[in-house]
Amino acid sequence: MPVYKAPLRDMKFLLNEVFDYPKHYESLASGENATPDIVDAILAECGKFCEEVLSPLYQSGDEEGCKLENGEVTTPAGYKEAYHQYMMGGWQGLSAPEEYGGQGLPASMGLLKQEMMGTANWSFSMYPGLSLGAMNTIYLHGSEAQKQTYLVPLTEGRWGGTMCLTEPQCGTDLGQVKTKAEPQGDGSYRITGTKIFISSGEHDLTENIVHIVLARLPDAPKGTRGISLFIVPKFLPDADGGVGERNGVSCGSLEKKMGIKASATCVMNFDGATGYLIGPENQGLECMFTFMNTARIGTAIQGVGPAELSYQWALDYARERRSMRALSGKKEPEQVADAIIHHADVRRMLLTQKAVAEGGRAMLYYAARLADHMVEAHTRGDDKKAEAYDDKLGFLTPILKGFLTELGYECTNLGMQVFGGHGYIREHGMEQIVRDTRIATLYEGTTGIQALDLLGRKVLLMTQGGAVREFTLKIANFARKHLTDKRLRPYAVELLKLTAQWNLLTVRVMLAARKDRDVVSSAANDFLMYSGYVTMAYMWLRQSAVAVDKLDNGGEDSEEFYQAKLATTEFYFERLLPRAQAHATSMLSPTRSLMQLDSDHMAFTG
Numbered sequence: 001m002p003v004y005k006a007p008l009r010d011m012k013f014l015l016n017e018v019f020d021y022p023k024h025y026e027s028l029a030s031g032e033n034a035t036p037d038i039v040d041a042i043l044a045e046c047g048k049f050c051e052e053v054l055s056p057l058y059q060s061g062d063e064e065g066c067k068l069e070n071g072e073v074t075t076p077a078g079y080k081e082a083y084h085q086y087m088m089g090g091w092q093g094l095s096a097p098e099e100y101g102g103q104g105l106p107a108s109m110g111l112l113k114q115e116m117m118g119t120a121n122w123s124f125s126m127y128p129g130l131s132l133g134a135m136n137t138i139y140l141h142g143s144e145a146q147k148q149t150y151l152v153p154l155t156e157g158r159w160g161g162t163m164c165l166t167e168p169q170c171g172t173d174l175g176q177v178k179t180k181a182e183p184q185g186d187g188s189y190r191i192t193g194t195k196i197f198i199s200s201g202e203h204d205l206t207e208n209i210v211h212i213v214l215a216r217l218p219d220a221p222k223g224t225r226g227i228s229l230f231i232v233p234k235f236l237p238d239a240d241g242g243v244g245e246r247n248g249v250s251c252g253s254l255e256k257k258m259g260i261k262a263s264a265t266c267v268m269n270f271d272g273a274t275g276y277l278i279g280p281e282n283q284g285l286e287c288m289f290t291f292m293n294t295a296r297i298g299t300a301i302q303g304v305g306p307a308e309l310s311y312q313w314a315l316d317y318a319r320e321r322r323s324m325r326a327l328s329g330k331k332e333p334e335q336v337a338d339a340i341i342h343h344a345d346v347r348r349m350l351l352t353q354k355a356v357a358e359g360g361r362a363m364l365y366y367a368a369r370l371a372d373h374m375v376e377a378h379t380r381g382d383d384k385k386a387e388a389y390d391d392k393l394g395f396l397t398p399i400l401k402g403f404l405t406e407l408g409y410e411c412t413n414l415g416m417q418v419f420g421g422h423g424y425i426r427e428h429g430m431e432q433i434v435r436d437t438r439i440a441t442l443y444e445g446t447t448g449i450q451a452l453d454l455l456g457r458k459v460l461l462m463t464q465g466g467a468v469r470e471f472t473l474k475i476a477n478f479a480r481k482h483l484t485d486k487r488l489r490p491y492a493v494e495l496l497k498l499t500a501q502w503n504l505l506t507v508r509v510m511l512a513a514r515k516d517r518d519v520v521s522s523a524a525n526d527f528l529m530y531s532g533y534v535t536m537a538y539m540w541l542r543q544s545a546v547a548v549d550k551l552d553n554g555g556e557d558s559e560e561f562y563q564a565k566l567a568t569t570e571f572y573f574e575r576l577l578p579r580a581q582a583h584a585t586s587m588l589s590p591t592r593s594l595m596q597l598d599s600d601h602m603a604f605t606g
């Protein structure tokens with residue numbers, strides 16, 4: 001079974017040459033310690049941990065899975081030791097505030113860590129990932145006392161965290177949450193209910209688990225306006241902040257699922273557990289989603305990471321597996337047959353993976369800069385600026401999450417295809433990447449919900465197309481600057497056409513939606529995918545513009561590296577970007593073909 005290799009060259013190209021992170025970090029208070037040397041050292045150290053510790057546990061964790069016995073969950077062999085190393089390395093607190101024990105580095109540094117860890121072993125990365133969700137929520141909405149009690153052990157990684165939203169009757173529509181929270185008269189609440197699908201709900205990696213739970217107060221208004229947020233620890237903290245009495249929360253069962261088997265997905269029973277309100281009463285959902293964009297970029301990693309991993313392994317295989325001769329003539333006459341990498345159709349699959357992994361990574365790093373600015377403004381108490389950055393991110397996050405996870409999943413299937421029948425056999429690991437990645441388009445908001453959020457909320461309702469106008473203006477300004485170089489001109493021209501089309505499509509959907517309310521839902525998925533293809537095209541133009549400059553003037557990497565960027569840009573524009581036009585056509589089609597068939601006539605059985 002192959003292992004993961006951290007793609008440090010590509011990461012550094014994006015960080016240093018495309019997005020000028022060194023200068024970006026200089027402009028941030030949290031960037032004071034993120035000097036190029038330190039960033040390099042952190043990337044190298046994290047890459048080593050992922051390659052040497054997490055990657056070797058990838059397949060064994062899948063084979064063994066998690067086990068539940070007497071209410072206790074055991075993670076697969078090696079996970080506890082790996083988590084201990086992770087904790088001792090101080091990785092959980094990399095981007096956490098210094099006053100609660102973190103290293104105070106910019107949010108984007110945390111994202112780079114998440115990318116490498118998630119690519120090497122997504123299941124493992126879920127445990128610290130969920131803790132991060134709990135940490136962010138407590139940091140943003142907790143009282144000072146709550147921060148002191150919970151943030152320090154969470155930041156150190158001694159305690160883990162979860163996000164308990166989903167119940168049997170609802171995942172998307174959280175207005176249906178039934179879990180009850182009754183005041184106990186001492187400032188705490190009795191939490192009763194069942195949550196399902198809770199990642200890291202119970203495990204043996206940390207000494208305590210802090211659940212962030214959505215529940216309803218007595219007489220709370222119906223729907224989303226009546227939901228509050230609570231901290232419910234597995235063990236109640238004692239007077240010294242240590243682990244005290246066991247709380248009334250337990251794991252009822254582990255979900256048997258398609259992939260990410262080393263990540264414990266739990267049914268959690270709250271049987272009159274003691275909980276503490278976090279944030280204002282009945283504003284739990286608002287609290288949950290405030291500044292969640294930063295966290296959501298994290299889930300977009302599950303598009304880029306698997307595309308990268310599957311590409312790395314497929315590429316190695318395609319260089320070695322031999323089958324027939326290349327159509328243009330023998331490439332390796334001394335061999336019995338040519339390596340499959342010489343066949344155009346295999347190259348189509350590999351280059352799709354490469355274009356998505358590297359183009360998607362660029363999308364993540366582009367957004368991560370905005371996240372840094374947003375966090376910085378929030379820390380300084382500049383709420384207006386923080387909100388402005390959050391709005392910019394808010395437009396991009398559904399595109400990143402929805403589009404990248406859909407394409408990432410496609411790429412894992414292509415990786416399996418490159419292996420032929422061997423891709424379907426467990427030993428090579430390719431089918432595991434497919435299974436592990438399938439969840440990415442479902443949790444943290446399905447693709448359909450991301451698409452509705454983008455088109456319905458962010459584009460039409462909140463900005464009447466303004467978000468698209470603002471972003472396309474940025475793209476168009478960039479494209480215009482590159483019209484004169486003949487190596488870049490075709491891409492710049494294409495992007496200019498697309499920015500105009502994106503605005504036109506937005507207006508046409510908006511007008512159609514005024515006459516027919518189903519239009520938003522019927523157009524949303526195509527709008528999201530269209531937006532993703534254009535955004536990725538912008539990222540490829542940005543990369544090729546740097547490559548051209550470095551080829552002319554010299555850069556940090558080799559000539560071959562920059563030539564490969566130009567070749568991949570050409571592939572992307574010629575072979576993947578045309579898909580945007582199919583989405584444009586489909587998005588404007590009348591809703592009739594979707595809505596005319598009576599629900600009872602969808603199938604005729606019996």
Ligand SMILES: Cc1cc2nc3c(=O)[nH]c(=O)nc-3n(C[C@H](O)[C@H](O)[C@H](O)COP(=O)(O)OP(=O)(O)OC[C@H]3O[C@@H](n4cnc5c(N)ncnc54)[C@H](O)[C@@H]3O)c2cc1C
Nearest residue numbers: 163164165166170171172197198199443444445446448449
């Ligand atoms: C492995 C795993 C881990 C998870 N981890 C967690 C966790 O840690 N914490 C947690 O709280 N939850 C977790 N979840 C739950 C996950 O977030 C939900 O499953 C997800 O949000 C979808 O909710 P649902 O399953 O209820 O689907 P539903 O909401 O029932 O949706 C079903 C389908 O209907 C579509 N749909 C729904 N409403 C609309 C609409 N208005 N318009 C158009 N289409 C619509 C959806 O897009 C989807 O295709 C996890 C789930 C899994 C499988």
